[in-house]
Amino acid sequence: MLDEWVKELEAPGYKGRKDFSDREMAMVVFSFLFASQDAMSSGLIYGFQHLADNPDILAKIREERYRVRAGDVDKPITLEMLEQMPYLKAFVKESMRVKPPVTMVPYRTTKAFPISNDYTVPANSMVIPSFYNSLHDPSVFPEHDKLIPDRWLDPNSSANTNPRNYLVFGSGPHKCVGIEYATMNIGLVLATASVLMDWEHHITTRKRSGPNHCNFVP
Numbered sequence: 232m233l234d235e236w237v238k239e240l241e242a243p244g245y246k247g248r249k250d251f252s253d254r255e256m257a258m259v260v261f262s263f264l265f266a267s268q269d270a271m272s273s274g275l276i277y278g279f280q281h282l283a284d285n286p287d288i289l290a291k292i293r294e295e296r297y298r299v300r301a302g303d304v305d306k307p308i309t310l311e312m313l314e315q316m317p318y319l320k321a322f323v324k325e326s327m328r329v330k331p332p333v334t335m336v337p338y339r340t341t342k343a344f345p346i347s348n349d350y351t352v353p354a355n356s357m358v359i360p361s362f363y364n365s366l367h368d369p370s371v372f373p374e375h376d377k378l379i380p381d382r383w384l385d386p387n388s389s390a391n392t393n394p395r396n397y398l399v400f401g402s403g404p405h406k407c408v409g410i411e412y413a414t415m416n417i418g419l420v421l422a423t424a425s426v427l428m429d430w431e432h433h434i435t436t437r438k439r440s441g442p443n444h445c446n447f448v449p
């Protein structure tokens with residue numbers, strides 16, 4: 232990433248800013264690493280966990296995968312093939328809704344911002360909305376604790392008609408830049424795994440309960 236950035240700065244036609252300090256560049260690379268690696272690992276692990284706990288959903292993903300590859304699991308995957316896997320896409324979206332890899336992000340208000348009818352946050356305050364509550368709002372996601380990929384397949388479902396509730400990747404000008412890559416990558420890893428192996432979810436004794444911890448054991 233650094234190499235590409237420096238090449239871009241040195242390109243003859245480049246007219247943008249050039250005076251980046253080493254520290255500034257290091258911090259940008261670090262942001263990418265931190266923003267991407269942590270969330271991707273959680274998203275993938277939750278995906279594996281959800282599929283182990285829901286064999287019927289895993290079976291549908293497997294079936295879709297075999298169908299798109301016409302039975303040949305070694306056939307290289309293309310973007311066109313991915314487009315033909317709507318169930319996989321719906322599963323990845325739903326898996327991250329049920330267990331969002333990032334549960335909150337701090338924002339700073341640049342001007343006074345009304346968050347309810349009776350309270351307006353003053354400018355220059357820190358606001359930390361909880362993504363989890365929005366992603367588990369029962370009026371938008373009926374049976375909100377349940378993993379239901381089909382809710383994303385109906386264009387008229389309340390999940391699809393309330394896109395602002397889907398805060399998995401944040402919102403506004405700093406919304407995640409890795410959305411497409413992340414969802415594609417998680418989907419591809421899980422779908423490939425689904426035709427190469429079986430796996431089980433073993434709940435450890437160190438599991439904690441609570442809204443964002445494993446819900447599978449009382």
Ligand code: HEM
Pocket residue numbers: 262263266267268270271274332333336398399400401402403404405406407408409410412413
């Ligand atoms: C499942 C995977 C991921 C999740 C859940 C996720 C989630 C998020 C969230 C919630 C934010 C904050 C958005 C906001 O401020 O409103 C964010 C920002 C960001 N993400 Fe991701 N992310 C993921 C993967 C990635 C990947 C793979 C990359 C890079 C290739 C990436 C790069 C970034 C960057 C650079 C920002 C900061 C954007 C900015 O401040 O303008 N993320 N991400």
